[in-house]
Amino acid sequence: MSFVSLKTLMFWFLVTAHVIRVDTSRLRRRVNLTEEDEDRAPSGEDAVYVKLKSGPKTSGLEPGDTAVTFKVHTLDGEFVYPAEGLRGSLIIHAFTNKSGFLECLWGSESSLADLVHLPESAQVLFVSLDDSAVDDALWMREQVHRAVMHRKKEVLSRLHFSPVPVFALGNWIPSVLYSWGCTGHNCGLSQAAFTCEGWSMPVIVKRLDARYDWLMGRWAQRSYELIDAGDGCKPSFSVAGAVAWVSEGTCSFFTKVQNMAKSNASGVLVYAFPGNPIQDMNCIGDECFTPLSLPAAMVHLEPSVSQALRFGQQVNVSFQSTPSPNFFVGIDQQGALAEVGWFLYPTFSFINWQAQWFHFYHGLQTRLQTAAQVVCVFDKVLMQGDKGAVATVELPIGMLDFDTLELDTSLSCPGSRDSTCAHWDHTVQLFVCCDYLGPYCNVELGRWITAFRRGIGHWLTDVSPLIPLLNNNKCTFTMKTVPWAMPWMVSLNLRFSSSNQTGDPVEKLYPFQVTSLYSGGTFDKNYNMKYQPIKFSVPASTKKVELYAVITGHGSDENGCGEFCVTSHHFLINSIFNHTRIFDSAGTALGCTLRVKEGAVPNEHGTWLYGRGGWCDGLQVNPWRTDITRQLDMTGYESNMLVYFGLYDGRDPSPAQEPGYIIMSSFLVFYK
Numbered sequence: 001m002s003f004v005s006l007k008t009l010m011f012w013f014l015v016t017a018h019v020i021r022v023d024t025s026r027l028r029r030r031v032n033l034t035e036e037d038e039d040r041a042p043s044g045e046d047a048v049y050v051k052l053k054s055g056p057k058t059s060g061l062e063p064g065d066t067a068v069t070f071k072v073h074t075l076d077g078e079f080v081y082p083a084e085g086l087r088g089s090l091i092i093h094a095f096t097n098k099s100g101f102l103e104c105l106w107g108s109e110s111s112l113a114d115l116v117h118l119p120e121s122a123q124v125l126f127v128s129l130d131d132s133a134v135d136d137a138l139w140m141r142e143q144v145h146r147a148v149m150h151r152k153k154e155v156l157s158r159l160h161f162s163p164v165p166v167f168a169l170g171n172w173i174p175s176v177l178y179s180w181g182c183t184g185h186n187c188g189l190s191q192a193a194f195t196c197e198g199w200s201m202p203v204i205v206k207r208l209d210a211r212y213d214w215l216m217g218r219w220a221q222r223s224y225e226l227i228d229a230g231d232g233c234k235p236s237f238s239v240a241g242a243v244a245w246v247s248e249g250t251c252s253f254f255t256k257v258q259n260m261a262k263s264n265a266s267g268v269l270v271y272a273f274p275g276n277p278i279q280d281m282n283c284i285g286d287e288c289f290t291p292l293s294l295p296a297a298m299v300h301l302e303p304s305v306s307q308a309l310r311f312g313q314q315v316n317v318s319f320q321s322t323p324s325p326n327f328f329v330g331i332d333q334q335g336a337l338a339e340v341g342w343f344l345y346p347t348f349s350f351i352n353w354q355a356q357w358f359h360f361y362h363g364l365q366t367r368l369q370t371a372a373q374v375v376c377v378f379d380k381v382l383m384q385g386d387k388g389a390v391a392t393v394e395l396p397i398g399m400l401d402f403d404t405l406e407l408d409t410s411l412s413c414p415g416s417r418d419s420t421c422a423h424w425d426h427t428v429q430l431f432v433c434c435d436y437l438g439p440y441c442n443v444e445l446g447r448w449i450t451a452f453r454r455g456i457g458h459w460l461t462d463v464s465p466l467i468p469l470l471n472n473n474k475c476t477f478t479m480k481t482v483p484w485a486m487p488w489m490v491s492l493n494l495r496f497s498s499s500n501q502t503g504d505p506v507e508k509l510y511p512f513q514v515t516s517l518y519s520g521g522t523f524d525k526n527y528n529m530k531y532q533p534i535k536f537s538v539p540a541s542t543k544k545v546e547l548y549a550v551i552t553g554h555g556s557d558e559n560g561c562g563e564f565c566v567t568s569h570h571f572l573i574n575s576i577f578n579h580t581r582i583f584d585s586a587g588t589a590l591g592c593t594l595r596v597k598e599g600a601v602p603n604e605h606g607t608w609l610y611g612r613g614g615w616c617d618g619l620q621v622n623p624w625r626t627d628i629t630r631q632l633d634m635t636g637y638e639s640n641m642l643v644y645f646g647l648y649d650g651r652d653p654s655p656a657q658e659p660g661y662i663i664m665s666s667f668l669v670f671y672k
């Protein structure tokens, strides 16, 4: 579809003071599955939906079902779920050394080091899918102990290693791992298959493709000729049209791949020397400025391949992926089974992010237990097409006695699995109309961005300042996204409450009036020309005035604006007071991972990790609120003045091509 223009795949990292910035013209994309995967099947998004709704009925456990009690033998004795007393989350990881991805996950020092940061509410149970389960458990424990050595030792008490292979567990775990099979980055067995005239059988080895966001080339489903190119540290004229067989070391992965690209190779296979693990091939720093468009992968040195090449025999290679059980399953802090999504590259950080989300979700459930007057607007209603989801509801009497309004929103999928979820990230907006003839019919009350193919998003957004928009006993709510998006099932409860402000209850302030200010638009050289100063006087008996804005940057010009560039948004009050909102994490490599603790959906099937212009995939857009009372003339006689402007890199935007856009709703809120 047109919104996925995957054209020039330039991206680069700007390293600025510990911030890795991934600045690109088109990073907003879902991450493709490997060429062998089932991803080619969907022909249209509707077709997928129909297929999934009528898909095969499974009688087994599904995400959301309660995890049944179980016991597993471990190297330290026995692991019992649920543990007495404390109820945290649990992630079960099934290892197999048949996977190059898992070998790297367990072999990489930085990946193992990340396990140290496992949230305190989480435990991990490690099992093995293979006959070598005893050795695997000992080895996994050794890897972890080595990594943790001088650090937070406490984490070790929350990591459990079972020597019992998955097929012998005798509980529900095998059936969930097998029936929740998955495709994508962290499951399936990616392999290289070598053939040679003299061999009776092909030689199949595990492989790990280069980092998903570095090399854009994909292995085709065909046989390639394999040509030895030494260590690949200089170009080689013989590899044109073939896959280059290159040893690790001497120069960087980038140098090898770049040399082979210059030599017109069709792909690169880097092999690890005996005893060395498969590594996650990636570019570093400035290397990432150079776009390369050929596929590459890492494998172990296969002696028969090297020998055949040395004797001048023709060796061919093709690439395949064999389905595997799921390697991960989670149990949240409420005891419900959960998928843990995609690991885009081999690091235990993805386990941490999922566990952080479980912790967030537990906190959210607790917050939802607090007293509030709840009005249900949508209860798992289909949101799709031009219409979106629409409902008219009655509001509680005495609305103005509440000073708090929260939107309790969740976006789930047509089925229980993530695979039934919409593939793309889209902006979702909630509009409210309480007075069909008034100026505030269909004003935006909330904004969210959908996750790439994960159905766990649930958020509580404080929109209290907008209570005055609900100035009628009946209001119509419309929630929608772009009409071509795949369907989401939305739930929305309005939660009205009175904040329990400490101190004198007489001092409690209630929003009683809002005035709409500016909206966004195309972020080009004319962006700021349309904004005229707004003059206003403060209504009598106003005690506080607040600026309230919901701003997000989208689209992609040559600087990645507005999604992946740093834009700033200025509200200048009475020509003196400058209130600025800067989206400085836009374009950073891990910007949105920092927001999992606030509810950003982790481990999505797309580039959710990068920071964005005021938003993250799978998260609500937080309103920006600033008290401006003391910068205003409050007498009501004099008028005040306010103007907005938005900048890129401190200047008016001036894109050469395909300008991005800003979505903004902004208000003055008056309290008494």
Ligand SMILES: *[C@@H]1O[C@H](CO)[C@@H](O)[C@H](O)[C@H]1NC(C)=O
Pocket (backbone or CB within 6 Å): 006, 032, 040, 216, 217, 218
């Ligand atoms: C992803 O898949 C789509 C559809 O199969 C294809 O058009 C596109 O080129 C792929 N992108 C990459 C980066 O492989």
Ligand SMILES: *[C@@H]1O[C@H](CO)[C@@H](O)[C@H](O)[C@H]1NC(C)=O
Pocket (backbone or CB within 6 Å): 097, 103, 136, 139, 275, 300
């Ligand atoms: C995993 O496999 C690789 C090669 O296939 C081997 O070198 C390594 O020792 C294995 N690791 C374990 C834990 O079995």
Ligand SMILES: *[C@@H]1O[C@H](CO)[C@@H](O)[C@H](O)[C@H]1NC(C)=O
Pocket (backbone or CB within 6 Å): 195, 196, 197, 223, 224, 225, 314, 315, 316
């Ligand atoms: C290798 O591939 C070529 C053509 O792609 C084919 O002619 C040849 O028979 C193949 N050799 C082997 C051993 O598969």
Ligand SMILES: *[C@@H]1O[C@H](CO)[C@@H](O)[C@H](O)[C@H]1NC(C)=O
Pocket (backbone or CB within 6 Å): 235, 236, 237, 240, 262, 263, 264
């Ligand atoms: C690679 O291909 C280009 C264009 O076909 C050609 O000009 C160049 O000489 C080739 N380079 C090598 C090393 O074969």
Ligand SMILES: *[C@@H]1O[C@H](CO)[C@@H](O)[C@H](O)[C@H]1NC(C)=O
Pocket (backbone or CB within 6 Å): 371, 498, 500
């Ligand atoms: C407000 O706080 C007090 C004491 O902390 C508590 O007794 C009361 O129930 C709270 N009221 C509400 C509405 O939460």
Ligand SMILES: *[C@@H]1O[C@H](CO)[C@@H](O)[C@H](O)[C@H]1NC(C)=O
Pocket (backbone or CB within 6 Å): 570, 572, 578, 580, 650
């Ligand atoms: C407001 O602040 C921004 C950044 O701090 C600055 O670029 C801009 O010039 C300021 N505007 C005024 C009118 O002071």
